[in-house]
Amino acid sequence: MxxxxxxxxxxxxxxxxxxxxxxxxxxxxxxxxxxxxxxxxxxxxxxxxxxxxxxxxxxxxxxxxxxxxxxxxxxxxxxxxxxxxxxxxxxxVAYVPENMGIFADLSVKENLLLAARQARHAGQMDEERLQWIFGLFPAVQKFWNHPAGKLSGGQKQMVAVARAIVEPxxxxxxxxxxxxxxxxxxxxxxxxxxxxxxxxxxxxxxxxxxxxxxxxxxxxxxxxxxxxxxxxxxxxxxxxxxxxxxxxxxxx
CATH class of the missing domain: 3.40.50.300 (P-loop containing nucleotide triphosphate hydrolases)
Known part of the structure; x- marks a missing residue:
């Protein structure tokens, strides 16, 4: 029983x-x-x-x-x-898997936008939080409009973590x-x-x-x-x- x-x-x-x-x-x-x-x-x-x-x-x-x-x-x-x-x-809760889960054909901006549930376009993303993320990971800002799949392994990992924290x-x-x-x-x-x-x-x-x-x-x-x-x-x-x-x- x-x-x-x-x-x-x-x-x-x-x-x-x-x-x-x-x-x-x-x-x-x-x-x-x-x-x-x-x-x-x-x-x-x-x-x-x-x-x-x-x-x-x-x-x-x-x-x-x-x-x-x-x-x-x-x-x-x-x-x-x-x-x-x-x-x-x-x-x-945010999860970053071992394979990072990056959408290779989307830009860095589009990868983060997908995780920013309150924003429908980049202009609606929290600018103060984005600037904080750029300070943590300058590569995210540098390659903002680049396809994420073209980045190095380290840069992709930065994008993966940035995407996880784009919202609190x-x-x-x-x-x-x-x-x-x-x-x-x-x-x-x-x-x-x-x-x-x-x-x-x-x-x-x-x-x-x-x-x-x-x-x-x-x-x-x-x-x-x-x-x-x-x-x-x-x-x-x-x-x-x-x-x-x-x-x-x-x-x-």
Whole structure:
């Protein structure tokens, strides 16, 4: 006989995001095996782990792109487990996938305009916010009218993040933003995330660049074989080389 799970009501004290016992199957494959994850409000939470640990599947499950087969996903204490992806996005959540999801045939301006729901043309976009984004990512302004597909990998990543923040968001979920980027562009990306943190945005970040993680992370969760096997403060993990070797097989 199944037990009725009591409803959870949103409160100011609730974490921004919480996964409770989440399982995800993709076809015949059981990828997530009871993921428990807490993302505190106003912090940047790093999600680390070896390749194939289940990090990207976790993000896609949060966003409803893959459906959890068991467990609950809570946003501000409210259950979003069964919501479709557009409904989750409307809860002030932005997601930047590993492949960036850029519309290659559209200009940079048109890519951002698609994400600016309150604007029907570029003149209706929030000019003050655009100038702030241009300050974070000068390449976005420089290539404003260029086809996004013609940009370099680093420039596309900047456009992807800019598109995610063209409107204020409570939660950003970003999959490996520094992957394949030159060090100079990584530094710009770090500066952008530091500003977003300072503005009170909650961020969940999958990252393989451990220097990046150490610099930005407030809290950390480490995944292995479809489970969270460690959670705590990023600073504590960064200071414990034995724990790093045990969890990740390498040192920060």
């Amino acid at each position: 199944s037990t009725q799970v009591p409803p959870i009501h949103s409160t100011a004290a609730a974490p921004m995001l919480e996964l409770r016992g989440v399982h995800t199957h993709i076809g015949a494959y059981h990828i997530l095996h009871g993921v428990d994850l807490t993302v505190p409000r106003g912090q940047l939470t790093m999600l680390l782990g070896r390749n194939g640990a289940g990090k990207t599947t976790t993000l896609r499950t949060i966003m409803g792109l893959w459906q959890a087969s068991q467990g609950r996903v809570l946003l501000g204490g409210e259950d979003i487990t069964r919501l479709p992806t557009p409904a989750i996005a409307r809860q002030s 968001r409570d939660l950003l979920i970003i999959d490996e933003p520094s992957k394949g980027l030159a060090p100079a562009i990584i530094h710009k990306m770090i500066a952008a995330f530091e500003q977003l943190k300072a503005a009170g945005v909650t961020i969940l970040l999958v990252e393989q660049n451990l220097a990046f993680a150490k610099r930005l992370g407030d809290s950390v969760a480490v995944m292995d074989n479809g489970r969270v096997v460690h959670a705590g403060r990023m600073a504590d993990l960064a200071a414990d080389t034995d724990l790093q070797q045990s969890l990740l097989g390498l040192a920060l």
